[in-house]
Amino acid sequence: MNATAFIVIAIITIAGALAAATLPKLIHAALSLVIVFVGIAAYFFLLGAEFVGLVQVFVYVGAVAVLILFTILLTRRDIVSERGINWGGVIVALAVFGGLLWIILNTTSLAVLAPQFEPLTVKQIGESLMTDYVWPLQCVGLVLTVALIGALILVMEEKIER
Amino acid sequence: MTSTLQLFLIVSSALFSIGLLAALSRRHAIFILIGIELMLAAANLNFIAFWRFGSQPQPPVGVMVAIFSIAIAAAEATVGLALVIAIYRHYRSTNVDQLNQLKG
Numbered sequence: 001m002n003a004t005a006f007i008v009i010a011i012i013t014i015a016g017a018l019a020a021a022t023l024p025k026l027i028h029a030a031l032s033l034v035i036v037f038v039g040i041a042a043y044f045f046l047l048g049a050e051f052v053g054l055v056q057v058f059v060y061v062g063a064v065a066v067l068i069l070f071t072i073l074l075t076r077r078d079i080v081s082e083r084g085i086n087w088g089g090v091i092v093a094l095a096v097f098g099g100l101l102w103i104i105l106n107t108t109s110l111a112v113l114a115p116q117f118e119p120l121t122v123k124q125i126g127e128s129l130m131t132d133y134v135w136p137l138q139c140v141g142l143v144l145t146v147a148l149i150g151a152l153i154l155v156m157e158e159k160i161e162r
Numbered sequence: 163m164t165s166t167l168q169l170f171l172i173v174s175s176a177l178f179s180i181g182l183l184a185a186l187s188r189r190h191a192i193f194i195l196i197g198i199e200l201m202l203a204a205a206n207l208n209f210i211a212f213w214r215f216g217s218q219p220q221p222p223v224g225v226m227v228a229i230f231s232i233a234i235a236a237a238e239a240t241v242g243l244a245l246v247i248a249i250y251r252h253y254r255s256t257n258v259d260q261l262n263q264l265k266g
Contacts, residue, residue, distance in 0.1 A: 010173050017177050020196055021184035033196055036177070040203050043170070047214040052228050056206070059232050064199065064239045071192060071243040075250040089187025097179035104171045111166050117218045120225060128221035129229075136226075140233045147237035151244035 005046055013039030030068045037061050047114075051122050170211035177204035191246045191256045195239065202235045 016035030023029045037060040044053035104110060129137055181200030184193055206228050213224020250256050 006169065010169075013173065014176055014180070017180040017200055020200065021180045021188075021193075026190060026192055029193065029196055033199065036200060036203065040177075040207055043173075043207055044210055047170075047210050049210050049214070049225050049228070052206075052210060052225055052232070055229060055232055059236050060199075060203070064236060067239060067243050068192065068196070071246055074247055075192070075256050086187035089183055089185075092186055093179045093183035096182055097175060100175035100179070101172060104168055104175065110168045110171060112215055113166055114215055115218065117214070120222055124222065125225060125229075128226060132221050133226050133230075136230055140230055144233060144237050147240050151240045154241070154244040154248045 002046070005042075009039050009042045009046065013043070026072050027069070030065065030072060033068070034061055034065045037065065048117065048119060051120070051125050167211060167215040170207065170215075174204040174207040174211070177201075177207070189257050189259055191249065191258050192243075194258065195242045195246070198242070199235070199239065202231070202238075206231055206235075 013036055016032045016039060019032035020029045020036060023032060037056060041053040041056040041061075044050070044056055178201050181197045181204060184197030184200060186197075188194060188197070209224050209228040209231065213222065213228075216224070246256060249261065253260060255261075
C-alpha cells in the first residue's frame with residue numbers, strides 16, 4: 001500500500017477535521033467537513049473498497065453536506081457566540097485520544113501488513129446484498145423511509161392554535 | 163515505511179477524538195451534529211481497515227457493515243437536522259445552552 005498517499009491523505013483529512021471542529025464560522029466548518037469526507041473516501045479507495053468509497057462520496061458529499069448547508073441557511077439569523085475555549089471538552093477528547101493511542105500501540109497483533117487479496121467486485125457486493133444480507137437491506141430501507149417521514153413531520157409548520 | 167493496520171487505526175482514533183471535541187465543546191447544535199458525523203466516519207474507516215487487513219471472509223462482512231452504517235448515518239443526519247430546524251422554529255435559537263426547559 002502506498003505510504004506517500006497514506007500520509008498525504010492523513011494530513012488533509014485530519015487538518016479538515018480540526019478545521020471542522022474549531023472554526024468559528026459554521027459555513028466554513030461545514031465545507032471543511034466535505035474535505036474530511038472526501039479524504040475518508042480516498043482511504044476507502046486506498047484500502048480496495050472502491051464501492052464503499054463511491055457510496056461515501058454520493059451519500060456524504062452529495063446529500064449530508066448539502067443538507068447541513070441548507071440547515072445553516074435556514075437557521076442563519078442566529079449567531080451563537082462561543083465564549084472562549086471549553087477546556088472540559090478538550091481534556092476529555094485528549095484523554096480519549098491518548099487512551100486509544102496507548103491501546104493501539106501496545107497491541108502487537110495490530111502491526112500487520114495488508115494481505116494479498118482478490119479485488120472485490122460490485123457484482124459480489126450486490127450478490128451478498130441480495131442473498132445473505134437481504135433482511136438487513138429491507139430493514140435499512142424501512143429505517144430510511146421512517147426517517148424521511150419523521151423528518152418531514154418534524155419540520156412541518158406548527159399549527160396556530162386559536 | 164509501509165502502512166500497517168496500526169496507522170489506519172491511529173488516523174481513525176484521531177478523527178474520533180476531534181469529533182468528540184466538536185460534540186462536547188461547541189454550543190451550536192449543527193456543530194454537535196458535525197462532530198457526530200466525524201465520529202461515524204471514523205468508525206466506518208475502522209470497519210474497512212479491519213476488513214482489508216483481516217482474513218477476507220466471503221461474503222465481505224466489513225464492506226457490508228460499512229454500507230449499512232453509511233445508510234443509518236444518513237437517516238441520523240436527516241432526523242438530526244430536522245430536529246435542529248424544529249428547535250430553531252420553537253426557540254428562535256440553536257444554542258444548546260438555552261434549551262433548558264427540562265431542567266429540574
